Amino acid sequence: MFAQLALSLCLAAGAPAPRNIVLFIADGAGFLHYEAARLHDEDPTGRQVYDGWPVRLAMSTAPLGVQYDPQLAWREPDWCDRDATDSAAAITAMTTGVKTANGRLAVDPQGVPVTPLGRIMAAAGKATGVVSTVPFTHATPAGFAVSHADRGAYPEIARLMLGDGDLDVVMGAGHPWHDDDGRRCDVADYRWVGGAATWDSLVAGQLGAADAGYWTLVSTRAQFRALGNGPAPRRVAGVAMARETLQEQRDGDPLAAPFAEPRREDVPSLAEMALAALNVVDGDPDGFCLLIEGGAVDWASHDGRLGRMIEEMTDFNRAVEAVLAGLDERGLLGETLVVVTADHECGHLAGPVPAYVFLTGEHTNSLVPLFARGPGSGELVARAMETDPVRGPYLDNCELGATLAGAAAGLRSCRTEGPAGSNTNTGRSD
DSSP states (O other): OHHHHHHHHOSSTTOOOOSEEEEEEETBOOHHHHHHHHHHHOOTTOOOTTTTOSEEEEEEOOOTTOOOOHHHHHHSGGGGGSSOOOHHHHHHHHHHSBOOOTTOBSBOTTSOBOOOHHHHHHHTTOEEEEEEEEETTSHHHHHTTOOBSOTTOHHHHHHHHHHSSOOSEEEEEOOTTBOTTOOBOSSOOOGGGTOHHHHHHHHTTOOEETTTEEEEEEOSHHHHHHHTSSOOOSEEEEEOSOSSOSSTTOSSOTTSOTTOSOOOSSSOOHHHHHHHHHHHHTTOTTOEEEEEEETHHHHHHHTTOHHHHHHHHHHHHHHHHHHHHHHHHTTOGGGEEEEEEOSOEESOEEOSTTOOEESOSSEEOOOEEEEEESTTHHHHHHHOOEEETTTEEEEEHHHHHHHHHTGGGTSSOOBOOOOTTOOOOOSOOO
């Protein structure tokens, strides 16, 4: 299976294939989300986070039954606001090459499970892990590793992620005993961590199995920081002391300017979690695959919180830089495919720069950026056969999935067809 994956990632015959893959997803981030963060956090030298990256493309996230229309998208902007994907369908496309209906994790439109990237890599003997600023059972990290017809079945998804032996790292929010300001709660909420029995076993160090390894739980910022260096446990569950987001839902004025309100100092940053995860998986002789998500970019965009969105994007970009530095220090940068993108745009962020405004509180079909570097990144350029008049060459998200999961080598095809109207968004979804 890995031979097929490696083949699909080669730039040309004889070109090196990646030993490792790191997929960064800023959930809900379109081009202007990245631009807003860049303007706020620009290096005094003028350097930008993605300067020098050889692959700089756009990507369509149009859902099952919908095709991105570059002319219509700019002629009638509200077209982008209709019938958009959710994160479950998006991550399925991005990690399997298969389009599916909203709400499904690595399950095709007919209800048949498909194999996501995390499971492919685990089957090849590689270490795998997910890191997020929201609960690790949310759609994007969950869809990297498990198949489930209902993205909202959080307790069951948590048990799958912690119980099947495929993952070596899970990190995010979702602590049952702490709220989003770190306060101890009188009543626990176990939905994000698989229920009380699963949590109690995790705390006791008895969750897992002898062959796959037992989970080591870390929760404090000091523990996450310590995990970034030196010997690491075989499997780590990092559940920060926050209920749903590390920072985005903390107290204070949610509409304040970026970083104007005091930040929580008792939870790890995304960069600290990512480096801890890297230290757990980097010793695998077969290589590793990580998904690292800035999940609360989407939460802030749903609620029209521009300042907090910029905070989340800034944290995300700093995590990218930290991981690149960590890979370089380990001598792994040259053999690692790094992809940075989004699962969809949220909020229809509009200019003029820098006076941004959210035009909606929902997901859109606007194109999102895609940056890539390392062995295999040229395959993505080859797939970007369409051109948008504003964003330039673009590929579809299932073409990213096909590249990552081996579709170009015939493992599976990129399936985009589906019944009209099969995607509907009701209420808040991310």
